[in-house]
Amino acid sequence: MVSCSEKGRTERVLTVCPYCGTGCGLYLVVEDGRITGVEPDSLHPVNEGELCIKGYFGYQYIEDDRRLRSPLIKKDGKFTPVSWDEALNFAAARLAKIKQESGPDAFALFASARATNEENYVAQKFARAVMGTNNVDHCARL
Amino acid sequence: MTNSVPEIGQYSDVIFIIGSNTAECHPLIARQVIKAKERGAKLIVADPRLTEMANKADIWLRVPAGYNISLINGLLHIIVKENLYNSDFVQNHAEGFDEVARAVEDYTPAYVEKLTGIPQQDLVEAARFFGRAKNATILYCMGVTQFSYGTGNVVSLSNLAVVTGNMGRPGTGVNPLRGQNNVQGACDMGCLSNVLPGYLAVTDEKNRARFEKEWHVRLPSKPGLRIPEIGDAILNGRVRAAYVFGENPVMSDPDSSHLRHAFEHLDLLVVQDIFLTETARLAHVVLPAACWGEKEGTFTNTERRVQRVRKAVNPPGEARDDWWIFSALAQKMDYGRMNYLHPQEIWDEVRRLVPEKFGGISYDRLEKARGISWPCPAEDHPGTPFLYEGGKFATASGKANLRPVFFDPTRLPEEKVKQFKHALAGKITELPDEEYPFTLTTGRRGYHYHTGTMTRKSWPITQVTPQQLIEINPRDARKLGIEDGDFVKLSTRRGSIAAKAWVTERVPEKTVFTSFHFWEANVNELTINSTDPVACIPEFKVAAAKVEKITPAEFQAILQEKKKKYLVDLEEEVAGQSKSGRREAHV
Numbered sequence: 001m002v003s004c005s006e007k008g009r010t011e012r013v014l015t016v017c018p019y020c021g022t023g024c025g026l027y028l029v030v031e032d033g034r035i036t037g038v039e040p041d042s043l044h045p046v047n048e049g050e051l052c053i054k055g056y057f058g059y060q061y062i063e064d065d066r067r068l069r070s071p072l073i074k075k076d077g078k079f080t081p082v083s084w085d086e087a088l089n090f091a092a093a094r095l096a097k098i099k100q101e102s103g104p105d106a107f108a109l110f111a112s113a114r115a116t117n118e119e120n121y122v123a124q125k126f127a128r129a130v131m132g133t134n135n136v137d138h139c140a141r142l
Numbered sequence: 143m144t145n146s147v148p149e150i151g152q153y154s155d156v157i158f159i160i161g162s163n164t165a166e167c168h169p170l171i172a173r174q175v176i177k178a179k180e181r182g183a184k185l186i187v188a189d190p191r192l193t194e195m196a197n198k199a200d201i202w203l204r205v206p207a208g209y210n211i212s213l214i215n216g217l218l219h220i221i222v223k224e225n226l227y228n229s230d231f232v233q234n235h236a237e238g239f240d241e242v243a244r245a246v247e248d249y250t251p252a253y254v255e256k257l258t259g260i261p262q263q264d265l266v267e268a269a270r271f272f273g274r275a276k277n278a279t280i281l282y283c284m285g286v287t288q289f290s291y292g293t294g295n296v297v298s299l300s301n302l303a304v305v306t307g308n309m310g311r312p313g314t315g316v317n318p319l320r321g322q323n324n325v326q327g328a329c330d331m332g333c334l335s336n337v338l339p340g341y342l343a344v345t346d347e348k349n350r351a352r353f354e355k356e357w358h359v360r361l362p363s364k365p366g367l368r369i370p371e372i373g374d375a376i377l378n379g380r381v382r383a384a385y386v387f388g389e390n391p392v393m394s395d396p397d398s399s400h401l402r403h404a405f406e407h408l409d410l411l412v413v414q415d416i417f418l419t420e421t422a423r424l425a426h427v428v429l430p431a432a433c434w435g436e437k438e439g440t441f442t443n444t445e446r447r448v449q450r451v452r453k454a455v456n457p458p459g460e461a462r463d464d465w466w467i468f469s470a471l472a473q474k475m476d477y478g479r480m481n482y483l484h485p486q487e488i489w490d491e492v493r494r495l496v497p498e499k500f501g502g503i504s505y506d507r508l509e510k511a512r513g514i515s516w517p518c519p520a521e522d523h524p525g526t527p528f529l530y531e532g533g534k535f536a537t538a539s540g541k542a543n544l545r546p547v548f549f550d551p552t553r554l555p556e557e558k559v560k561q562f563k564h565a566l567a568g569k570i571t572e573l574p575d576e577e578y579p580f581t582l583t584t585g586r587r588g589y590h591y592h593t594g595t596m597t598r599k600s601w602p603i604t605q606v607t608p609q610q611l612i613e614i615n616p617r618d619a620r621k622l623g624i625e626d627g628d629f630v631k632l633s634t635r636r637g638s639i640a641a642k643a644w645v646t647e648r649v650p651e652k653t654v655f656t657s658f659h660f661w662e663a664n665v666n667e668l669t670i671n672s673t674d675p676v677a678c679i680p681e682f683k684v685a686a687a688k689v690e691k692i693t694p695a696e697f698q699a700i701l702q703e704k705k706k707k708y709l710v711d712l713e714e715e716v717a718g719q720s721k722s723g724r725r726e727a728h729v
């Protein structure tokens with residue numbers, strides 16, 4: 001398994017394009033812990049060494065300055081950075097209260113066609129096993 | 143998809159693309175189509191717009207938005223009349239052929255031309271190509287499903303494939319091209335309100351018991367709400383808390399102003415994402431997630447191919463994997479069966495629970511393979527690139543069910559339906575009228591992706607497609623005094639947006655097209671939330687609209703209004719708060 005790169009090394013990490021459902025294979029080129037480019041996977045049976053513009057250039061958002069880097073709670077109408085513990089305690093307490101007052105079906109989860117299988121599995125398990133509702137759906141209909 | 147993508151390039155000799163802008167939305171599948179063409183395969187494209195694919199087609203059927211069923215029934219009519227169907231296949235592997243043959247009797251080429259404007263000769267030629275093909279494949283996308291009768295559209299396509307025996311062999315099949323990288327996987331994993339992972343119905347006690355044993359809880363048996371129903375459920379107080387991860391429904395859902403309004407009424411909105419999206423700006427709690435390239439796991443592409451995605455760099459600041467966040471929250475809520483340490487443990491749980499589909503797909507095998515297509519029940523099973531081999535279908539009888547499908551733009555053809563067993567029917571929800579004389583249809587642009595959260599942060603992409611454009615036919619533009627590049631206002635009964643006009647033959651007369659990539663002019667403020675009764679998919683592809691020319695000053699005023707509405711400045715503001723700590727390693 002290829003892991004994070006270290007300083008001064010260039011690595012190529014084999015993965016799959018995050019955009020459309022074609023699922024082309026590609027390598028992320030990593031230098032000094034940063035992604036510097038993308039190369040198509042020539043052994044992949046679907047894309048056979050080619051990519052479209054989204055595959056080649058779409059990765060730039062990863063390094064964007066506007067990425068969220070801290071949990072936020074809206075206090076008096078303003079987003080305030082907080083610790084994970086505070087954010088999770090806040091959410092857990094409110095979810096438990098709403099479940100107790102209005103029942104499990106007062107909760108709904110919008111899952112993600114962008115996230116991994118593992119994350120979607122865990123998300124629906126959270127809705128069904130922890131919250132006790134089948135109100136979990138995602139954009140397949142959209 | 144019933145079949146895999148490389149089969150198109152290798153085996154298909156007729157390719158029928160309907161309702162898919164393949165070259166722009168699935169470019170590397172389009173490449174396989176071109177590869178097939180270079181081998182001599184014929185390409186038939188049905189689309190209201192002159193897309194790049196339509197341009198490359200041997201036959202382009204310019205079907206008006208919404209009229210797919212008439213077109214497909216027309217093809218079936220000719221195939222039956224001219225004996226181009228596969229009688230062997232129909233006899234041994236299908237049920238209901240006589241009903242369908244009777245149902246399409248009325249759909250003569252002349253009648254279809256009257257309904258759709260498609261020249262009779264073109265329809266006949268297309269039917270002959272398809273009927274005589276050795277291996278014909280059908281590729282379709284949201285231009286088929288995004289209707290209140292989307293299920294009817296899909297059923298009529300599978301009628302076409304089964305009647306001609308184009309199922310269960312390489313290079314054939316009925317193949318939906320799935321939009322997002324892992325929409326297939328999210329469905330497979332049970333992120334649908336009626337099924338558990340592996341498409342096991344929640345209503346079946348045996349299915350629930352399977353999961354209850356592993357999860358140590360009693361599971362709810364009533365199917366849940368579907369996304370298009372959630373807005374109303376919030377407004378009438380049934381839903382009080384919502385959790386959104388990696389989605390931007392305020393931009394992507396139909397009649398989005400309604401949903402936005404509903405979200406403002408929630409007692410708790412948790413949004414877990416990588417940017418402060420239009421939806422996240424409304425949240426009470428925002429949880430920062432790691433994104434692609436920063437995490438391990440698997441995606442499943444449109445061919446059901448499960449593939450490994452790998453971590454290349456660390457996430458910024460405190461951002462964490464989505465699975466970690468859900469696990470941590472579950473523990474805070476005293477649920478003890480979600481203490482995962484690595485995605486592989488999660489995937490092994492899925493394999494254990496749904497062995498019939500995923501049992502044989504281990505991380506170890508995925509290290510070497512370029513993905514494995516499910517079903518793959520055992521480690522020594524090669525996976526299943528195409529379904530229904532030898533004409534064996536996943537129905538009780540093992541045969542494909544053919545069902546008649548009817549369409550009438552103005553009213554449901556109910557008397558017709560009554561004359562047949564198991565017939566389906568559709569009509570358009572909102573037809574153009576005097577006040578709203580255009581048909582509005584929506585989609586994506588080649589260089590952007592959905593709500594633009596990701597692609598709008600790439601400079602090469604933003605450079606080639608910097609702004610929203612509204613496509614309008616030159617004859618309509620002339621009548622309204624609109625020139626290419628003029629500002630126009632586009633309205634439906636649900637709202638208005640403003641953008642520059644692109645005067646082009648790409649769209650037929652009386653039709654306008656635009657995308658949902660830009661908050662500045664988000665077409666989903668205009669779309670209609672009218673859904674298919676079976677799949678609950680909204681009718682994105684047709685709504686009645688009007689177009690007016692406006693001045694640059696009027697355009698600016700509308701832009702400012704939208705900027706306020708989507709709280710656009712908030713994203714920069716929050717980013718400014720926490721600039722430090724970029725890419726620190728975390729444990």
Ligand code: SF4
Pocket residue numbers: 017018019020021022023024047051052053054055056168169170171
């Ligand atoms: S490279 Fe293009 S065609 Fe391939 S998966 Fe990515 S977006 Fe889709």
Ligand code: SF4
Pocket residue numbers: 113139140141142284320321322323325394
């Ligand atoms: S939004 Fe629509 S096109 Fe995109 S992945 Fe979801 S279902 Fe497919």
